[in-house]
Amino acid sequence: MAFEDLGTWLDVGPDSDVVVSSRVRMARNMACFPFVNRATQGQCQEIVSLTRQALSECDLSNEPTNEMIWVDLDQASDRERMLLVERHLISRHHAETRASKAVAVARDESMSLMVNEEDHLRLQVLTAGLQFEQAFSRISQVEKGLESTLEYAFSPRWGYLTACPTNVGTGIRFSVMMHLPGLLITREIERVKRSAKDLHLAVRGYYGEGSESTGDLFQISNQITLGQSEDELMAEFQQRIIPRIVDYERQARQMLLKKNPLLLSSTKISC
Amino acid sequence: MKCDKCDKPAVVHEVVIRGGVKKELHLCADHAMQEGIAMPQQQPIDQLLTKFVTSKSNEKNPAEELSCDGCGLPFREFRKRGILGCPDCYEVFVEQLEPLISRAQNGACHHTGSIPSQAGASIDRQLIIRQLADELDSAVAAEQYERAAELRDQLDHLKLHGPELED
Ligand SMILES: [Zn+2]
Ligand SMILES: [Zn+2]
Numbered sequence: 272m273a274f275e276d277l278g279t280w281l282d283v284g285p286d287s288d289v290v291v292s293s294r295v296r297m298a299r300n301m302a303c304f305p306f307v308n309r310a311t312q313g314q315c316q317e318i319v320s321l322t323r324q325a326l327s328e329c330d331l332s333n334e335p336t337n338e339m340i341w342v343d344l345d346q347a348s349d350r351e352r353m354l355l356v357e358r359h360l361i362s363r364h365h366a367e368t369r370a371s372k373a374v375a376v377a378r379d380e381s382m383s384l385m386v387n388e389e390d391h392l393r394l395q396v397l398t399a400g401l402q403f404e405q406a407f408s409r410i411s412q413v414e415k416g417l418e419s420t421l422e423y424a425f426s427p428r429w430g431y432l433t434a435c436p437t438n439v440g441t442g443i444r445f446s447v448m449m450h451l452p453g454l455l456i457t458r459e460i461e462r463v464k465r466s467a468k469d470l471h472l473a474v475r476g477y478y479g480e481g482s483e484s485t486g487d488l489f490q491i492s493n494q495i496t497l498g499q500s501e502d503e504l505m506a507e508f509q510q511r512i513i514p515r516i517v518d519y520e521r522q523a524r525q526m527l528l529k530k531n532p533l534l535l536s537s538t539k540i541s542c
Numbered sequence: 543m544k545c546d547k548c549d550k551p552a553v554v555h556e557v558v559i560r561g562g563v564k565k566e567l568h569l570c571a572d573h574a575m576q577e578g579i580a581m582p583q584q585q586p587i588d589q590l591l592t593k594f595v596t597s598k599s600n601e602k603n604p605a606e607e608l609s610c611d612g613c614g615l616p617f618r619e620f621r622k623r624g625i626l627g628c629p630d631c632y633e634v635f636v637e638q639l640e641p642l643i644s645r646a647q648n649g650a651c652h653h654t655g656s657i658p659s660q661a662g663a664s665i666d667r668q669l670i671i672r673q674l675a676d677e678l679d680s681a682v683a684a685e686q687y688e689r690a691a692e693l694r695d696q697l698d699h700l701k702l703h704g705p706e707l708e709d
Pocket of ligand 2: 613
């Protein structure tokens, strides 16, 4: 996979009037250990220290910040763990369970590697707007780097083996956070949700920290991880599926703008 | 708000009417799952998995008695939680997993994506590592600590310097 030179970290990415951010998540397990939920405390510790060593031998020269900060979660304070959750660098689940766990975080917080979450390794990269190539090549570089030391659980038939069988294959999920006030107000969002099901996408309302009601932010992710290559899955998601939803949303905003310009300013929609 | 059954935060809030009496339920993710209540934010495939897993539970199934020789996970346990225990589970439970995976993956049942750069050589090494790990377990059980230490060193070496085995 060729590295695309997108320059420095961009706060405003492509299509960012509708797509807030893009995320690639990759699950990997080591061949020589049971999955996290059946691993002993000693094995979990071993997984953490093997990963730390592998990461230290990893070439991170293509990383914007050249390094990752290592945090042993069993030694972190509650406050530190809370902070990592709030910044979406680790999952709530990862912060709460008691086994030996760790996370490595890029200094600009755009990439993290969770150790001993549901899978031994969970890599994720976040970018602004709709753009997956750069995120995917960063993830691939770290994955390949770790592989020169670690051996991944893999079967020729099922691909990369994951604790939950619905992640098996590429072990990769692409997801976007979309701002869809137009589709929400016009109630077209229901139609998008229905067609998303046929396209094997998961759509979930995003609840802000501590807020009870659904806002106009939606996380949309692909559910297919088997039977297609990483590039095919990425192209389908980025070039076909998401642009269609972006178009719907822009149309809905145009329509609302014609009908009632005041409504738009009150809900902070831009066209 | 806390879960009715434990101290974790409640994520599912439901009003149930049983025998004309209205009752509020507040449950954490784990207890909601135990009660068979779908999570509001759950993804369709997780639901599919739960449905598949629970629908099978009413049938008399020989898979009920299966468990993985790699990690000891009983199939019953997988049916409850939807999480496998180790790489071997994919072989031991292959018949049960095939229809589930293919349904979740739009009919696909073969990986066509990238493969590990050492895929070929690794299979043998995995076998050796498992054998060594078994030997280590029995050495520890038999309190042969010198032998155990030796085996542990070998294992560590293999896990860290795997690729060397090929030359
Ligand atoms: Zn509970
Ligand atoms: Zn197993």
